[in-house]
Amino acid sequence: MQMRHASDWFARSATVAVLTLFAVIAVYPIVFMVLSSFKTIVEYINDPVGWPATFRYIENYQAMIYRFNVPRLFGNTIWYVLLATVLSLAVSVPASFAFAKLRFRFSQGLRTLMIATLIVPAMTLLVPTYVLFANLGLVDSYISVVLIWAATSVPGSVFLLSSLMRAIPTEVLEAARIDGAGYFQMMRRVVLPLSGPGILTVTIFNVTVWWNDLLIPLVFLQSDETKTITVAAATIMGRFSSDTPMLITGLLFASLPPILVYIFLQRYIRRGLVVGALK
Amino acid sequence: MSGRAWERETTSASPGASPPALSDPLAVAAAPAGTSVVPARPGAARPGMSLQRRETLTALASLAPAFLLIAIVIWYPVAKTFYYGFTNWNGASAKWVGLKNYTKILSGPEFLSALRTNLVFVVAIPGILIICVVVSVLLFEQAPGWRFFRSVYYLPTILSAAVVGLLMRIMFSAQGAMNDILQSLGLGMLTRDWLGAPNTAFVVLVFVFYWQTLGQGVLIFLAGLSSIPTDLLEAARIDGAGWWNRLTRIILPLLVPAIAYFVIFNMIWAFVGVFAMVYTVTNGGPGYSTTPIDLLIYRKAFEAGQLGFASALSIILFAIVLVISAVQIRIFDRLTTD
Numbered sequence: 213m214q215m216r217h218a219s220d221w222f223a224r225s226a227t228v229a230v231l232t233l234f235a236v237i238a239v240y241p242i243v244f245m246v247l248s249s250f251k252t253i254v255e256y257i258n259d260p261v262g263w264p265a266t267f268r269y270i271e272n273y274q275a276m277i278y279r280f281n282v283p284r285l286f287g288n289t290i291w292y293v294l295l296a297t298v299l300s301l302a303v304s305v306p307a308s309f310a311f312a313k314l315r316f317r318f319s320q321g322l323r324t325l326m327i328a329t330l331i332v333p334a335m336t337l338l339v340p341t342y343v344l345f346a347n348l349g350l351v352d353s354y355i356s357v358v359l360i361w362a363a364t365s366v367p368g369s370v371f372l373l374s375s376l377m378r379a380i381p382t383e384v385l386e387a388a389r390i391d392g393a394g395y396f397q398m399m400r401r402v403v404l405p406l407s408g409p410g411i412l413t414v415t416i417f418n419v420t421v422w423w424n425d426l427l428i429p430l431v432f433l434q435s436d437e438t439k440t441i442t443v444a445a446a447t448i449m450g451r452f453s454s455d456t457p458m459l460i461t462g463l464l465f466a467s468l469p470p471i472l473v474y475i476f477l478q479r480y481i482r483r484g485l486v487v488g489a490l491k
Numbered sequence: 492m493s494g495r496a497w498e499r500e501t502t503s504a505s506p507g508a509s510p511p512a513l514s515d516p517l518a519v520a521a522a523p524a525g526t527s528v529v530p531a532r533p534g535a536a537r538p539g540m541s542l543q544r545r546e547t548l549t550a551l552a553s554l555a556p557a558f559l560l561i562a563i564v565i566w567y568p569v570a571k572t573f574y575y576g577f578t579n580w581n582g583a584s585a586k587w588v589g590l591k592n593y594t595k596i597l598s599g600p601e602f603l604s605a606l607r608t609n610l611v612f613v614v615a616i617p618g619i620l621i622i623c624v625v626v627s628v629l630l631f632e633q634a635p636g637w638r639f640f641r642s643v644y645y646l647p648t649i650l651s652a653a654v655v656g657l658l659m660r661i662m663f664s665a666q667g668a669m670n671d672i673l674q675s676l677g678l679g680m681l682t683r684d685w686l687g688a689p690n691t692a693f694v695v696l697v698f699v700f701y702w703q704t705l706g707q708g709v710l711i712f713l714a715g716l717s718s719i720p721t722d723l724l725e726a727a728r729i730d731g732a733g734w735w736n737r738l739t740r741i742i743l744p745l746l747v748p749a750i751a752y753f754v755i756f757n758m759i760w761a762f763v764g765v766f767a768m769v770y771t772v773t774n775g776g777p778g779y780s781t782t783p784i785d786l787l788i789y790r791k792a793f794e795a796g797q798l799g800f801a802s803a804l805s806i807i808l809f810a811i812v813l814v815i816s817a818v819q820i821r822i823f824d825r826l827t828t829d
Contacts, residue, residue, distance in 0.1 A: 335789070339575070431793065
């Protein structure tokens, strides 16, 4: 509507050009993954950038399933992430409720203590935790990974959830009380339903962080069959680094779930950034 | 019923008065803790006390699992790390050596070299800051389809740093896609073995950092920009203020909190978040030239078995993060009280 002046038109075109350039840079490596996954080794070496000869070459995909047992790696990751989610929420939701809606001595102090825990770098707790878990026989067991993932997610989840739960109307809780609802009934009937979006936000945030995590599973899971997909892409498939298109296909597989989650649940991921920014 | 805590809650902490999420931890620390005082009126004392006590017990029971988990998996190991930093721990036995680990760290070449690697990322922050602000302002000012661009820019941010790192390692290898692209753009003189020399390896690492951070920055700054009243900008436009004037006089001053937030978040990231990226892109090489502190800790602990040394090193890393966080609290205090 404001294309009255030629300079205006020029400025606008330049803007779109710049923004498009950044968009191409942002997307190209992902496109590169997809294109390379359809190439043979020879094809890739001759021309790493171009289009594959055919999109019907699916040996790399077959290798993922039969040689690297990607379904198993996906299963591992989903299982660990699921357990960590359950554990994390099981302790974070009641704690957030207490901070948001209960009055008690040291409430402020305890909440500050909880949030201060956010700044502890994972590296600082890794060495003693490793020795501790090794003594308990938990190294190379997913229990170690689940415990560390869940524990390190608690401060951020409590921070966000307790802020959101303050908005739960006190009258609703009061009414449930009068109806004779006990603690667990109140949680199930009032707190959980009313905190749905907040719980979804922290869950999606945590799941993405765990799915993408390298350090914790790399340290605690050593045998190939216990690994997560992200760590497997960095370790098992790295052993076949001469077959670059196959390695790239592995990276693509590891990236697909986060990309799909992002496409469908963008809104929650953006909100989760508030928590992420604190880590 | 009037003694119920739910009700007092509404008067003392109405949702509308709750501080914005960002400054929340600071506000909590500063808020008065007057609510914990039990009313001392003699007549109401007994029932009031028991209600208060019941609520306290409920609260403590709700908090116990969370604090137990954190205590076992975070606080206890951190306390142990602190202790083992003063020993020559190798996993089985630990002998007290006092400050020897710390003097060794601070006088040796490894730590300084690792610190330099982290500082490269700190120094790189202004570059991505400018890119993010410019892109956000362009999106905000006039671009059609800004939602589309925002989504596309955020795509790299949600990928695993490890996956992105491996992908970039492949793309920037001597026979990789990057050199091919440069060749076909007529920039053949720029082709090289990117990861073969420290300087260009750093260029690749900073590129990966930028590539994964653009989406985050745009998200933060667009959120900041959306809080600027549009009639303010409109008024300035009518008054004849040009683009540059609107940017420097109105937009940038109002973006200061978002900029501070972005910079501090990425400063902390530069010390504790680079492990996955460096491990996969350069693996700290060539030699040790691109090894940051957290990768050095990892190598000392899990490859060299020098757990005492690694513990001391991770306490130093923790101290660095503490200092940055303290500065952050100061800055946000100032920004929110203004």
